Amino acid sequence: MMKTIGFIGTGVMGTGMIKQLLAKGNNVKVYTRTPSRAAAVIAAGAIYVETAQQLAQQVDVVFTMVGYPTDVEQLYLGREGILTAAKTGTIFVDMTTSSPSLAHELYVKGLSLRQHVLDAPVSGGDVGAQNGTLAIMVGGDEAIFNAIKPLFEQIGATIVYQGSAGNGQHTKMVNQIAVAGTMLGVVEAIVYAEKMQLDVNNVLKAVASGAAGSWTMSNLAPRIVAGDFEPGFFIKHFIKDMKIALDEAEKCHFELPGLATAERLYEQLAINGLSEKGTQALYHYYFAN
Incomplete structure (x- = not known):
């Protein structure tokens, strides 16, 4: 097991994962561009480091969970990027949902610097992060994956090695494509139930455990009914994910019309x-148009 863990990014997802690592007895150092956003994890025992580069120099494994591929690229490959700042043999785990091609680029750059880079995006939203039940999809060298799998098991319930660098991100695209279609179906089902003047909570009891059942139906449909549209996962980040998947499909010359509809x-x-609201806020589309 690694002696010291670094974690860059203390947003909705990062905060939950950091708290899980701390609760399991790990020493965790953190960095975020807005120090005030680290207050909750510092109160839980994390140590704040002034720069990402300093953090990378002080730990054995670095988890990153930032916003966009451009953020990932700057963090890892920028003028003072963490790959060049870290000591030889550091393991980097990017958990941001990002571009598969960028994940492969980081892996190759890491090899040239004698560093190890895994792409390990997650699914499960804020609830999964808080409860340590995330699904984690990992690409990169299998030996490195096995070396830190015990850490993955502290923050996730389903950890699956997907093969070479970039495959973790491709797997996350599969996840997001399914999520987009499911969310569209769940929201339209709720709208239909309301328009037919049904008791929506009662309807959910009937359908959630049948063929229509899903994580979205069980976890986000009740939030919609309760009028809770706060983010477990931001709309702005979901749009980013859908665009990545659509771009990857275009590169390979096939279409994803269902995903394109959801993205629109x-x-x-x-x-x-509504970009700062949760993905369940798709419900509002049906009353704003």
Whole structure:
């Protein structure tokens, strides 16, 4: 097991994962561009480090969970990037949902510097992060994956090695494509139930355990009914993920019309000022148009 863990990114997901690592008795050093956002994990026992580069120099494994591929690229490959700052043999685990091609680029750059880079995006939302039940999809060298799998098991319930660098991100794209379609179906089902003047909570009891059942139906449908549209996962980040998947499909010359439809609807929500809401806020589309 690694002696010291670094974690860069203390947003909704990062905070939950850091707290899980701390609760398991690990020493965790953290960095985030907005220090005030680290207050909760510092109160839980994490140690704040002033720069990402300093953090990378002080730990054995670095987890990163930032916003966009551009953030990942700058963090790892920028003028003062963490790959060049760290001591030889450091393991980097990017858990951001990012571009598969960038994940492969980071892996290759890491090899040239005698560093190890895994791409390990997650699924499960804020609830999964808080409860340590995330699904984790990992690409990179299998030996490195096995070396830190005990750490993955402290923050996730389903950890699956997917093969070479970038495959973790490709697997996350599969996940996001399924999520987009499922969310669209769940929201339209709720809208239909309301328009037919049904008791929606009662309807959910009937359908959630049958063929229509899903994580989205069980966890996000009740939030919609309760009027809770706060983010477990931001719309702005979901749009980013859908665009990555659509771009990857275009590169390989096939279409994803269902995903393209979902992406278009979410883009409209962002235009309407809802980009900071949770993905379940797709519900609002049906009452704003």
